[in-house]
Amino acid sequence: MDYTLLNENEIENFPVNFSEKLQDAKDALENLKNTDDLSYKNFIRPFADIVHDLHKEFTKLSHLNSVNNTNKTQEAYKKTLPMVTEFFTDVSLDGKIYQIYEKINSENNLSKVQKAVIEKGIRDFRLAGVHLPEKEKERVRQINLRLSELGNSFFQNILDDTDKFSMEVEESVLSEMPESEKQAAKEGDKYIFTLQMPSFIAFMTYCSDRKLREKMYKAFMTRAPKNEDIIEEILTLRYELSQILGFNNFAELSIYDKAAGTAEEVIEFQEDLAAKCKQKAQNDFAELQSFAQKYNVKNLQSYDLMYFSEKLKKEKLNFNEEELRPYFEKNAVIEGLFTFLQKLFNIEFKPEKAVLWHKKARCYKLYIDGVEQGTLFMDLEARKGKKDGAWMNDWVTKYTNSAGEKILPKAFIVANFPPSTETNPSLLRHRDVETLFHEMGHALHHLLSNVDEYFVSGVNGIEWDLVEFPSQLLENFAFEPEILKMFARHYKTGEIIPEKLICKIVDNKNFHSGMGFVRQLEFGLFDMYIHMRKMSAEGVEKTLDEVRDRVAVIKPPEYTKFQNQFAHIFAGGYAAGYYSYKWAERLSANAFYDFVNNNIFDNGFAQKFLDEVLSLGGSANFEDVYEKFSGKKIDNESLLKLHGII
Ligand SMILES: [Zn+2]
Incomplete structure (x- = not known):
């Protein structure tokens, strides 16, 4: 078989050829919409064929652009992506298709899976605002456009400030650093560290000079002050969007197409975990604190954590990943x-x-x-x-x-x-x-x-x-x-x-999973609370402080502005959704222990799991399906146990 996907010529001609394909797809969709006998079989199936063909073709390019990136793939990708985005945005705002979905929804011979297709489709149309009067629909379009601009600026501000800072240090403060990390920082006979992730992490983990660590940390945690205003505008627009679409707040809107039931449920889930792992986190911290005292550091600060944590881990576990x-x-x-x-x-x-x-x-x-x-x-x-x-x-x-x-x-x-x-x-x-x-x-x-x-x-x-x-x-x-x-x-x-x-x-x-856990929960709770009501920049700061007072085991210095760098929720897809990591992990922890309790391979458990859960793809809520399958309620304890917290 030949899976080279696209040759040089095909990459170069991709935008032109793909735009022809898109035009064919649009024509085919127009024809479909005007079919006399609109039914699941006559509309959804051929509609799926159209989407399938486009996805399959475009993925050839997006895959090559990710694994064999060249100027040619970049150029072709840059030209093609907006066409794809435009096509799917138009579809999501197509009132005629939405009506067809509504009509098919009333067919009474749909299978359970077909019903799921239609219900999820209708849900997504409504989230796009297809059902709104023209004026509000236009406002939704404007808000989405502005939000995407703001997200880009948010991200760009972080990148700009990340690139602005660098620090040259003496070799003497790097005596604990592995050779490979040192070499990565070496420029001529100088050692230069930056705020780029690998460099920053290496420095914070291994630099023995506390003052320099703080300098680096401060530079990192005060990046992108301009984002403070952007955050306020983003939150205001998200709030307005949620109101137009008929929700009480943005958190509700976000949860609407997720597996979790309500925003309150998500908060309760995280608060419960936070309460249950606080003790372990405090123990972790106390251990670290007393370890640091041996090195004459009395008041452990945020910029000491990675350094002493690594040192203590080395002493306790003697873990060497090279081994x-x-x-x-x-x-x-x-x-x-x-x-x-x-x-x-x-x-x-x-x-x-x-x-x-x-x-x-x-x-x-x-x-x-x-x-x-x-x-x-x-x-x-x-x-x-x-x-x-x-x-x-x-x-x-x-x-x-x-x-x-x-x-x-x-x-x-x-x-x-x-x-x-x-x-x-x-x-x-x-x-x-x-x-x-x-x-x-x-x-x-x-x-x-x-x-x-x-x-x-x-x-x-x-x-x-x-x-x-x-x-x-x-x-x-x-x-x-x-x-x-x-x-x-x-x-x-x-x-x-x-x-x-x-x-x-x-x-x-x-190792010190308690501290890691409360940190993730701090982010997740902060993300939910700021999306529950209208928020000013001060409100954001206050919310973060409140969450920290309750959840965190260490308070960072006053000057830190974590929120200005929280790109996951302000420039990525995780707004009122940061909890998703832990939410999915809870289910996987529950399922994992069920496998272990069946000695992994015994009792046909795995086979049943494959047939009754995994093979359902995206057609059913895994959580509901799994609870029925296992005959018990999903619990938070399995997740804590998996991380050695209880
Ligand atoms: Zn993954």
């Missing part, structure tokens, strides 16, 4: 993951010969009982021209098209693991192994879908606050001794990973 890498040779880890999944779900990944976009990428076919289910591509090693981080990208969704053909799914897993060379294999860190399991969870969610309807199959239609459920569930297995022993062998000697190293991996994960 583990020989046990995690990349190909052996992939093999091991496949073997684990075969044992768990009775699914099989087999390598498939194919020409791909890069020689390091691999193609696998997925089988159940010898029947092909879909295709998985893995492109795991770091290289120039690949975007940072790791992700799963859905290329093709499993569904039945309007001609009745069953379309098989395809997905990419991309990562930036240490590259292999002719002579050296790629040896992963344990966090890479965890990442691979995580992304595989997303991929399985997409590939193992048993849903025929495009809009809610695989990851399509899944609620934002549950999308991480399958991935977080799977990553937990990367910490299980029984699973690790299946594949973690020394690449030279074949020795199975020693028990004491596995213990260290888990201890390292849970």
Whole structure:
């Protein structure tokens, strides 16, 4: 098979060819809208075909732009993306299509899954404001436009101030820093640190000079003062938007298309967790405080945390992630993951010969009982021209098209693991192994879908606050001794990973987890409270202080302005949604313990889970489905237990 996706010429001509495709799609949609006999079968199925074709074609470019980034892919992507955005915005505001959905909703022969397609569709139309009178619709359009500008400025202000600051230091204050981090900071014979994440973190973790740490921290935490006004405008507009769309506040609007029931429920969830882990967080902090006293630091400050935490961890755990890498040779880890999944779900990944976009990428076919289910591509090693981080990208969704053909799914897993060379294999860190399991969870969610309807199959239609459920569930297995022993062998000697190293991996994960936990809850609660009512800049500051007084174990210095850098909620998609991480993690923790209680592989539990939960894709609320499946209520305790807090 040839999966090079696009050649040089096709990349260059992509915007032109794609705009023709879009025009065809618009024409086809116009025809569809004017069909006489509008029904689920006659409208939704062919409509899904249109969306499917566009997504499949555009993903070729967006994928290449992420993994083989060149000037050509950038240019093509920059030209094409606005066309795609415009098309889908127009669809979301198309009153005629909305009416068709409403009409189909009254058909009484819809299956449960088809009903979900229609209900979620109607919900999204209403959130776009399609049902409003023209004047209000126009205001919604203006607000959304302005919000997107403000989000960009918010982000840009952070970037600008991040780039403005740098600090040269003497080598003597870096004696505790690992050589690789030191080298990264070396320019000629100078050591220069910046506010870019890797540099900042290395400095705060290893610089032994307290005054310099504070200087760096202060520069970081006072970035983007201009964002204070932007925050006020964003919150005001979000509030107005929520009013126009018929909600009491923006938090309500945000929760409307999520799995959580109400904003109050989300707050209660986080307040309960905060109350339950406060003691552990205080113990963590007290331990750190008394440790720091040995180094004559009496009053531990925010800018001391990373430094002393690392030092204490080293002393207590003696954890060295390099020591583990020989046990995690990349190909052996992939093999091991496949073997684990075969044992768990009775699914099989087999390598498939194919020409791909890069020689390091691999193609696998997925089988159940010898029947092909879909295709998985893995492109795991770091290289120039690949975007940072790791992700799963859905290329093709499993569904039945309007001609009745069953379309098989395809997905990419991309990562930036240490590259292999002719002579050296790629040896992963344990966090890479965890990442691979995580992304595989997303991929399985997409590939193992048993849903025929495009809009809610695989990851399509899944609620934002549950999308991480399958991935977080799977990553937990990367910490299980029984699973690790299946594949973690020394690449030279074949020795199975020693028990004491596995213990260290888990201890390292849970080290001072109480403090980490309350910090996340502080962000999550702050995010909810400021979206519950109309807010001024002072109100924002006051809310943050109140949350900190109750939840945090350490108060940062007066000058810090964390809110001005909280891009997740002011320049990203997490407004009144930061809680989503913990929300999905709670469900995955509950499910994980159920697997463990069934000895992971026993009692057909995993198979049942696959059939009755995971394969439902985005067609049902995982939480409701899981409660029914397991016969018990989801609890917060499992989440705390998983992090070693209780
Ligand atoms: Zn994820």
